Amino acid sequence: xxxxxxxxxxxxxxxxxxxxxxxxxxxxxxxDDIEQHAARWLGTFPLVTSPRxxxxxxxxxxxxxxxxxxxxxxxxxxxxxxLFLWLTAFDDAHGEATGxxxxxxxxxxxxxxxxxxxxxxxxxTGPSVFGAALHDLLARxxxxxxxxxxxxxxxxxxxxxxxxxxxxHHLARPDHVTxxxxxxxRPHTVFxxxxxxxxxxxxxxxLTEQERSLASVRELETAVAxxxxxxxDLASYAKETAHExxxxxxxxxxxxxxxxxxLEEAFRRASxxxxxxxxxxxxxxxxxxxxxxxxxxxxxxxxxxASSYAWHIHHSRYQT
Amino acid sequence: xxxxxxxxxxxxxxxxxxxxxxxxxxxxxxxDDIEQHAARWLGTFPLVTSPRxxxxxxxxxxxxxxxxxxxxxxxxxxxxxxLFLWLTAFDDAHGEATGxxxxxxxxxxxxxxxxxxxxxxxxxTGPSVFGAALHDLLARxxxxxxxxxxxxxxxxxxxxxxxxxxxxHHLARPDHVTxxxxxxxRPHTVFxxxxxxxxxxxxxxxLTEQERSLASVRELETAVAxxxxxxxDLASYAKETAHExxxxxxxxxxxxxxxxxxLEEAFRRASxxxxxxxxxxxxxxxxxxxxxxxxxxxxxxxxxxASSYAWHIHHSRYQT
Numbered sequence: 001x002x003x004x005x006x007x008x009x010x011x012x013x014x015x016x017x018x019x020x021x022x023x024x025x026x027x028x029x030x031x032d033d034i035e036q037h038a039a040r041w042l043g044t045f046p047l048v049t050s051p052r053x054x055x056x057x058x059x060x061x062x063x064x065x066x067x068x069x070x071x072x073x074x075x076x077x078x079x080x081x082x083l084f085l086w087l088t089a090f091d092d093a094h095g096e097a098t099g100x101x102x103x104x105x106x107x108x109x110x111x112x113x114x115x116x117x118x119x120x121x122x123x124x125t126g127p128s129v130f131g132a133a134l135h136d137l138l139a140r141x142x143x144x145x146x147x148x149x150x151x152x153x154x155x156x157x158x159x160x161x162x163x164x165x166x167x168x169h170h171l172a173r174p175d176h177v178t179x180x181x182x183x184x185x186r187p188h189t190v191f192x193x194x195x196x197x198x199x200x201x202x203x204x205x206x207l208t209e210q211e212r213s214l215a216s217v218r219e220l221e222t223a224v225a226x227x228x229x230x231x232x233d234l235a236s237y238a239k240e241t242a243h244e245x246x247x248x249x250x251x252x253x254x255x256x257x258x259x260x261x262x263l264e265e266a267f268r269r270a271s272x273x274x275x276x277x278x279x280x281x282x283x284x285x286x287x288x289x290x291x292x293x294x295x296x297x298x299x300x301x302x303x304x305x306a307s308s309y310a311w312h313i314h315h316s317r318y319q320t
Numbered sequence: 321x322x323x324x325x326x327x328x329x330x331x332x333x334x335x336x337x338x339x340x341x342x343x344x345x346x347x348x349x350x351x352d353d354i355e356q357h358a359a360r361w362l363g364t365f366p367l368v369t370s371p372r373x374x375x376x377x378x379x380x381x382x383x384x385x386x387x388x389x390x391x392x393x394x395x396x397x398x399x400x401x402x403l404f405l406w407l408t409a410f411d412d413a414h415g416e417a418t419g420x421x422x423x424x425x426x427x428x429x430x431x432x433x434x435x436x437x438x439x440x441x442x443x444x445t446g447p448s449v450f451g452a453a454l455h456d457l458l459a460r461x462x463x464x465x466x467x468x469x470x471x472x473x474x475x476x477x478x479x480x481x482x483x484x485x486x487x488x489h490h491l492a493r494p495d496h497v498t499x500x501x502x503x504x505x506r507p508h509t510v511f512x513x514x515x516x517x518x519x520x521x522x523x524x525x526x527l528t529e530q531e532r533s534l535a536s537v538r539e540l541e542t543a544v545a546x547x548x549x550x551x552x553d554l555a556s557y558a559k560e561t562a563h564e565x566x567x568x569x570x571x572x573x574x575x576x577x578x579x580x581x582x583l584e585e586a587f588r589r590a591s592x593x594x595x596x597x598x599x600x601x602x603x604x605x606x607x608x609x610x611x612x613x614x615x616x617x618x619x620x621x622x623x624x625x626a627s628s629y630a631w632h633i634h635h636s637r638y639q640t
Contacts, residue, residue: 103423104489104496114482115504118475118513120542147529151471155438158478162434165485169424176424184435193438209467222440 012267014234015274017310020282025307028066030074034081035062041082045133047089057092060312061085068195068308069301072202079140080198086133087157087191091164093130099168106168110161117154149201156194163188167249174249175257182254186229192305193225199301205294217298220284224302227277228309234270235313281306332587334554335594337630340602345627348386350394354401355382361402365453367409380632381405388515388628389621392522399460400518406453407477407511411484413450419488426488430481437474469521476514483508487569494569495577502574506549512625513545519621525614537618540604544622547597548629554590555633601626 028034038058048054065081072080090113099106112131116138127135142150166185170177187193200206211217233250251273255266281302288299348354358378368374385401392400410433419426432451436458447455462470486505490497507513520526531537553570571593575586601622608619 107486107489155475166427169427
């Protein structure tokens with residue numbers, strides 16, 4: 001723990017999401033199964049070296065995924081959990097401060113994944129541990145998903161990797177990042193749109209292209225995407241700044257710069273922004289749930305996804 | 321023209337592809353229409369500032385696309401031509417030496433496209449000229465393509481942008497690039513797999529997932545992908561090295577390093593590699609054409625795509 005952490009006041013305002021997402025958040029009965037499976041999968045594919053970090057990551061993924069899709073089947077939950085383990089572990093191992101130190105190395109590490117995502121199974125050299133794990137994930141995904149689902153999810157995975165790359169290039173130079181840029185890229189680094197894309201596979205519905213492009217659906221997805229990234233920023237602020245290196249590229253820093261305000265005021269503004277986005281999401285969820293069919297399924301998925309982000313910020317992974 | 325260009329011997333061995341792709345290469349009767357449309361489209365979206373470069377790019381795209389898909393409809397050809405204009409102009413404007421000088425800026429320029437490709441039409445700020453042009457392209461693509469076609473093509477576009485980023489990070493440090501790495505990434509920077517993905521839209525066929533994963537189909541696609549990148553490397557060697565900056569990341573340089581040989585020997589080896597890949601492609605084309613249906617359509621598409629790459633290396637764009 002560094003001095004930077006200790007100087008963070010304990011009274012920073014946090015968003016109150018209880019009006020929009022009151023809880024309690026239902027959890028799948030498989031929460032512990034997912035957690036145990038995650039720990040085993042990380043034994044097969046050692047993406048995380050520290051036993052403590054492995055255990056924390058298995059726990060947040062298992063318990064989080066159980067809240068993200070409380071009604072999904074066990075096999076689907078295990079696949080989705082491993083996918084998110086992979087993304088999180090990749091970001092922890094190669095992204096953030098590590099990626100910022102050598103962006104070209106990060107590009108090479110990502111290139112292996114791009115090759116696999118493009119469906120070229122002839123990896124030119126032996127795969128890395130992340131390559132081997134991704135190969136396993138994509139084979140399982142191909143088995144379970146319809147072609148459009150597979151294509152959508154793998155497109156989002158590419159965007160997540162690009163987001164990790166984008167962040168690594170700007171951690172040390174956040175002055176190049178505008179608030180609108182940040183808003184556009186942040187959903188990719190928090191993986192929230194990937195979760196929304198997996199929902200159709202996990203819960204067995206499919207939106208038509210027309211439904212997908214409805215203004216209310218797009219507004220719902222954008223509100224949940226904003227909310228997920230921003231509350232994660234607030235929750236992880238202490239963790240991020242406790243690490244070596246810059247690592248402060250996030251909503252609080254951008255708001256401090258934009259409004260020439262102090263940290264507490266930035267947290268107050270950010271909290272209000274979160275509450276507003278949560279209210280928009282809740283209104284669209286209510287509206288779409290009333291329409292029944294796939295739109296209602298999608299709205300319920302967005303609700304549990306948003307709830308899982310609201311839940312996960314209290315996890316010990318975000319306590320320094 | 322620099323000294324580096326003048327010292328390149330004129331007798332460098334080039335591949336002889338006549339056995340595998342004998343020509344003459346049939347061309348669409350719409351070649352001139354495509355070229356004129358391309359010039360107009362570049363008037364609407366000024367992606368290229370120099371009139372001379374604009375004219376050369378319209379010409380190679382129009383005449384090249386006419387050879388890539390000689391039997392396609394005019395509207396499809398115009399869309400595909402604009403797509404490739406866009407990719408080429410983006411690479412020329414932001415990639416290569418320019419991207420190598422400021423990779424973080426290139427990342428930000430790409431992030432706008434990633435946002436649009438992900439289907440988020442609410443661009444946070446006013447679009448750049450490349451953003452506006454891509455928006456136009458994606459709207460036209462969405463109208464003409466089935467959802468799976470749209471998803472496949474936009475996935476390839478993401479890979480092309482990643483390839484441009486990969487190249488920019490390694491132009492100045494090609495020592496970090498192995499020959500297998502290069503072979504994996506080069507198809508993305510020459511856009512050849514994107515062309516193969518557009519073939520199904522252009523020619524009105526669709527492979528089943530099972531057909532797509534046949535060993536013969538994969539071998540054909542990989543052979544054409546290798547061939548396209550490698551012959552482009554040989555043809556553009558003089559042009560690339562005539563530019564300021566490094567810009568020599570390509571097959572000749574990698575073979576010189578791998579085999580500790582001179583440029584002429586590297587060109588001889590590269591030419592042999594091209595001829596071998598062309599022979600593999602031709603054999604698979606013959607085999608799949610005999611199977612009729614979508615597999616034969618796909619084989620014919622691969623043949624005309626490979627032919628267009630064999631044709632385009634003699635274009636004046638590649639003469640310094």
